[in-house]
Amino acid sequence: xxxxxxxxxxxxxxxxxxxxxxxxxxxxxxxxxxxxxxxxxxxxxxxxxxxxxxxxxxxxxxxxxxxxxxxxxxxxxxxxxxxxxxxxxxxxxxxxxxxxxxxxxxxxxxxxxxxxxxxxxxxxxxxxxxxxxxxxxxxxxxxxxxxxxxxxxxxxxxxxxxxxxxxxxxxxxxxxxxxxxxxxxxxxxxxxxxxxxxxxxxxxxxxxxxxxxxxxxxxxxxxxxxxxxxxxxxxxxxxxxxxxxxxxxxxxxxxxxxxxxxxxxxxxxxxxxxxxxxxxxxxxxxxxxxxxxxxxxxxxxxxxxxxxxxxxxxxxxxxxxxxxxxxxxxxxxxxxxxxxxxxxxxxxxxxxxxxxxxxxxxxxxxxxxxxxxxxxxxxxxxxxxxxxxxxxxxxxxxxxxxxxxxxxxxxxxxxxxxxxxxxxxxxxxxxxxxxxxxxxxxxxxxxxxxxxxxxxxxxxxxxxxxxxxxxxxxxxxxxxxxxxxxxxxxxxxxxxxxxxxxxxxxxxxxxxxxxxxxxxxxxxxxxxxxxxxxxxxxxxxxxxxxxxxxxx
Amino acid sequence: xxxxxxxxxxxxxxxxxxxxxxxxxxxxxxxxxxxxxxxxxxxxxxxxxxxxxxxxxxxxxxxxxxxxxxxxxxxxxxxxxxxxxxxxxxxxxxxxxxxxxxxxxxxxxxxxxxxxxxxxxxxxxxxxxxxxxxxxxxxxxxxxxxxxxxxxxxxxxxxxxxxxxxxxxxxxxxxxxxxxxxxxxxxxxxxxxxxxxxxxxxxxxxxxxxxxxxxxxxxxxxxxxxxxxxxxxxxxxxxxxxxxxxxxxxxxxxxxxxxxxxxxxxxxxxxxxxxxxxxxxxxxxxxxxxxxxxxxxxxxxxxxxxxxxxxxxxxxxxxxxxxxxxxxxxxxxxxxxxxxxxxxxxxxxxxxxxxxxxxxxxxxxxxxxxxxxxxxxxxxxxxxxxxx
Numbered sequence: 025x026x027x028x029x030x031x032x033x034x035x036x037x038x039x040x041x042x043x044x045x046x047x048x049x050x051x052x053x054x055x056x057x058x059x060x061x062x063x064x065x066x067x068x069x070x071x072x073x074x075x076x077x078x079x080x081x082x083x084x085x086x087x088x089x090x091x092x093x094x095x096x097x098x099x100x101x102x103x104x105x106x107x108x109x110x111x112x113x114x115x116x117x118x119x120x121x122x123x124x125x126x127x128x129x130x131x132x133x134x135x136x137x138x139x140x141x142x143x144x145x146x147x148x149x150x151x152x153x154x155x156x157x158x159x160x161x162x163x164x165x166x167x168x169x170x171x172x173x174x175x176x177x178x179x180x181x182x183x184x185x186x187x188x189x190x191x192x193x194x195x196x197x198x199x200x201x202x203x204x205x206x207x208x209x210x211x212x213x214x215x216x217x218x219x220x221x222x223x224x225x226x227x228x229x230x231x232x233x234x235x236x237x238x239x240x241x242x243x244x245x246x247x248x249x250x251x252x253x254x255x256x257x258x259x260x261x262x263x264x265x266x267x268x269x270x271x272x273x274x275x276x277x278x279x280x281x282x283x284x285x286x287x288x289x290x291x292x293x294x295x296x297x298x299x300x301x302x303x304x305x306x307x308x309x310x311x312x313x314x315x316x317x318x319x320x321x322x323x324x325x326x327x328x329x330x331x332x333x334x335x336x337x338x339x340x341x342x343x344x345x346x347x348x349x350x351x352x353x354x355x356x357x358x359x360x361x362x363x364x365x366x367x368x369x370x371x372x373x374x375x376x377x378x379x380x381x382x383x384x385x386x387x388x389x390x391x392x393x394x395x396x397x398x399x400x401x402x403x404x405x406x407x408x409x410x411x412x413x414x415x416x417x418x419x420x421x422x423x424x425x426x427x428x429x430x431x432x433x434x435x436x437x438x439x440x441x442x443x444x445x446x447x448x449x450x451x452x453x454x455x456x457x458x459x460x461x462x463x464x465x466x467x468x469x470x471x472x473x474x475x476x477x478x479x480x481x482x483x484x485x486x487x488x489x490x491x492x493x494x495x496x497x498x499x500x501x502x503x504x505x506x507x508x509x510x511x512x513x514x515x516x517x518x519x520x521x522x523x524x525x526x527x528x529x530x531x532x533x534x535x536x537x538x539x540x541x542x543x544x545x546x547x548x549x550x551x552x553x554x555x556x557x558x559x560x561x562x563x564x565x566x567x568x569x570x571x572x573x574x575x576x
Numbered sequence: 577x578x579x580x581x582x583x584x585x586x587x588x589x590x591x592x593x594x595x596x597x598x599x600x601x602x603x604x605x606x607x608x609x610x611x612x613x614x615x616x617x618x619x620x621x622x623x624x625x626x627x628x629x630x631x632x633x634x635x636x637x638x639x640x641x642x643x644x645x646x647x648x649x650x651x652x653x654x655x656x657x658x659x660x661x662x663x664x665x666x667x668x669x670x671x672x673x674x675x676x677x678x679x680x681x682x683x684x685x686x687x688x689x690x691x692x693x694x695x696x697x698x699x700x701x702x703x704x705x706x707x708x709x710x711x712x713x714x715x716x717x718x719x720x721x722x723x724x725x726x727x728x729x730x731x732x733x734x735x736x737x738x739x740x741x742x743x744x745x746x747x748x749x750x751x752x753x754x755x756x757x758x759x760x761x762x763x764x765x766x767x768x769x770x771x772x773x774x775x776x777x778x779x780x781x782x783x784x785x786x787x788x789x790x791x792x793x794x795x796x797x798x799x800x801x802x803x804x805x806x807x808x809x810x811x812x813x814x815x816x817x818x819x820x821x822x823x824x825x826x827x828x829x830x831x832x833x834x835x836x837x838x839x840x841x842x843x844x845x846x847x848x849x850x851x852x853x854x855x856x857x858x859x860x861x862x863x864x865x866x867x868x869x870x871x872x873x874x875x876x877x878x879x880x881x882x883x884x885x886x887x888x889x890x891x892x893x894x895x896x897x898x899x900x901x902x903x904x905x906x907x908x909x910x911x912x913x914x915x916x917x918x919x920x921x922x923x924x925x926x927x928x929x930x931x932x933x934x935x936x937x938x939x940x941x942x943x944x945x946x947x948x949x950x951x952x953x954x955x956x957x958x959x960x961x962x963x964x
Binding site: 113115182183184210212213214215216217218220221224228239241242266269270271272273274275276277306326327328329330331332333349403407409551555556557558559560562 | 666668669670671672674701702703704705707717719723733734737738739740741748750751813838840842846847848849850851852853854855875877879908909910912913915
């Protein structure tokens with residue numbers, strides 16, 4: 025049967041309209057995709073799709089974003105990854121806990137790790153003063169009485185930067201209302217003036233930094249009594265005998281731990297809870313706990329990476345040995361609860377807390393970090409002790425050996441390899457430090473892996489290595505020289521007539537994937553900054569494909 | 577049918593479809609296990625559930641040798657009625673710890689093994705964990721822990737030396753001990769200082785080590801290296817490395833140990849105290865209430881051989897109503913430093929003054945004269961403002 029053509033036409037019109045309306049509504053109904061790619065501003069999109077760097081121009085031009093390609097790809101890859109869930113990874117905390125009479129936060133062994141690095145994805149990492157601050161504030165906001173103590177070990181390195189780290193960490197602990205803090209051996213190796221300035225207030229006797237057996241200029245209080253939650257906590261601290269050997273500083277007087285504790289113990293007699301902060305090995309802390317069974321909690325600094333979930337009961341005593349792990353990635357919370365037992369009026373529960381990404385950054389800590397980075401900038405490399413050292417490949421009599429060339433020099437003969445490198449995160453490593461808040465490009469501990477020509481494990485530059493974006497922009501990024509070795513002699517040899525020299529220089533810079541993986545990459549992709557790097561298969565499937573290149 | 581009805585219906589249909597697709601994709605969180613179910617069905621559910629049993633949750637390897645992998649097998653059994661699923665969900669150290677489950681589905685009455693392997697590195701005491709995720713509602717995730725202590729053929733204590741605040745005229749000594757755990761004798765064959773420029777200021781003496789020190793470390797043999805830093809290094813930080821080649825009995829090896837040495841050569845006289853900025857030579861005092869005034873206490877530290885003869889006196893004050901008092905010297909209990917208390921007082925009822933170092937007012941200043949052979953004067957800037 026033939027249809028009326030008019031009706032057919034109307035039918036098609038209506039169907040077309042219907043389909044169009046449905047399609048449009050589908051889009052509306054699905055809502056917007058929140059991926060960053062679609063929420064970019066027009067300016068960002070322009071920058072991202074911007075122009076490649078013209079030949080002959082400096083590698084890094086702050087006015088032109090050449091990051092784009094990699095960033096876009098990275099974002100796509102990131103959005104495809106399952107989102108990291110810290111609670112699924114580390115578990116929930118304080119499950120089944122009623123409100124305690126007092127929550128005592130115990131920390132220590134920060135070892136200079138003011139924050140997780142963030143290179144490998146800060147959401148995957150643990151620790152940092154900012155998260156600790158947020159964690160303590162969360163407890164306070166939910167109405168728990170809180171006190172905090174630290175066994176010490178704020179820094180690990182020596183020198184001006186470590187002094188500034190100590191300063192910042194001490195300020196942070198004061199802002200978190202810490203009641204008592206001990207000393208680690210590295211703290212006591214720092215310049216006494218800096219330590220005293222950080223720990224002593226107007227009245228040194230009010231300092232929260234205490235020690236029974238360590239005296240800094242004869243000023244250090246030997247104990248503190250902290251009142252919190254209606255309880256009195258008597259706290260003293262010692263530096264263990266093995267760790268004492270690491271301190272060689274005439275401004276510091278150290279006596280044997282046991283004798284010092286004896287002289288202080290009487291002062292803590294009337295306290296509800298007695299705490300010994302023993303910056304000592306596990307064995308020594310355990311021995312002190314047995315020798316002085318008056319203590320309820322003995323905190324030690326010699327434990328393995330990850331602290332035990334529940335503290336060890338010291339046989340023959342009422343004491344618990346609290347481990348803290350390394351880098352202050354964890355804190356231990358001791359919750360004290362009232363009982364109806366007159367003989368034992370307080371009961372205690374423990375919770376090991378990983379300072380993971382469920383705890384947000386805190387503004388006061390961010391401000392301290394900004395001040396710290398500003399101080400590093402003002403002092404400069406020289407004042408920070410980051411003085412250029414000769415590269416191991418430097419040879420006497422050859423002024424070009426051990427000197428850095430820059431990626432732009434390599435591009436002339438290796439355009440394909442350069443082009444691949446230019447699209448990787450390595451090329452924009454310095455940029456990432458500039459963009460982070462606060463910027464980190466004046467921090468030796470950051471720039472040593474984020475620029476060309478630095479020793480990444482000692483945080484010092486090599487002679488002719490990166491100085492600044494203003495003076496050495498050609499050495500920005502993690503460029504060819506960093507992995508292959510300083511290339512200036514090679515560049516000169518290519519232009520010269522000495523064939524043997526040319527061949528020798530080429531051979532010196534040749535790098536196989538296997539060698540790179542085992543000896544080169546891991547210098548920056550270490551466990552702190554790249555915890556996934558060593559996982560079986562990760563290098564071959566994820567890392568190497570991003571940078572893979574030959575010699576062209 | 578009116579066109580407007582068609583449009584409205586189309587829009588509604590599209591919205592419904594779109595919303596449905598979005599919810600299905602994003603808005604449907606996984607169901608959490610039901611903690612307590614409806615009477616009757618709970619028993620049915622429990623009857624068909626898997627149940628995990630494990631022989632132990634942690635293993636201590638004790639003392640193990642570095643760079644030699646160790647493994648431990650944890651045994652799991654399904655004592656329930658349903659199929660137990662197991663999945664390895666990461667370890668605390670992807671670099672050094674690997675866990676492997678030999679079967680991911682375990683029927684009722686069957687067993688499975690989880691092997692945790694650890695490669696010891698630089699750590700001494702270690703604790704690592706492996707996470708296993710299961711479908712046993714009572715044990716959805718289990719942590720398998722491994723602990724132990726890594727020993728090596730030899731150990732250097734401490735592994736690096738830091739010598740804080742050495743006076744330019746001072747001789748400083750420090751000790752490094754080398755312990756061997758498997759060899760009956762250890763000998764230092766040769767040693768040298770790597771940084772040639774400053775090597776002449778360093779000396780090393782190899783000395784025997786006492787049996788008590790060996791026993792404390794549970795070592796079989798060892799030696800002590802006494803390092804001396806001689807006067808004459810320039811002011812500022814220094815770095816040096818001592819390379820020690822050692823021979824261990826029972827092996828052909830003659831490894832070379834590198835011990836980094838770092839320190840600071842400092843001036844014989846320094847100031848310390850709250851608010852003192854040594855880089856800027858400035859004491860930050862801040863706001864001072866005129867009615868109250870304020871006092872700051874600092875310490876002058878004097879080092880070096882001639883420190884007992886050094887005296888200090890204030891010779892200039894700006895503004896001149898600032899009071900400066902130099903106290904009596906005393907020896908620090910370390911026996912190598914003399915401390916002299918120094919008090920800076922802004923007295924009560926001082927006149928209004930701005931010494932913040934801005935356009936409104938330059939810093940205040942105190943100059944101290946000393947009898948030290950090289951350091952004749954100490955200049956201190958004072959940063960403060962008096963307020964009503």
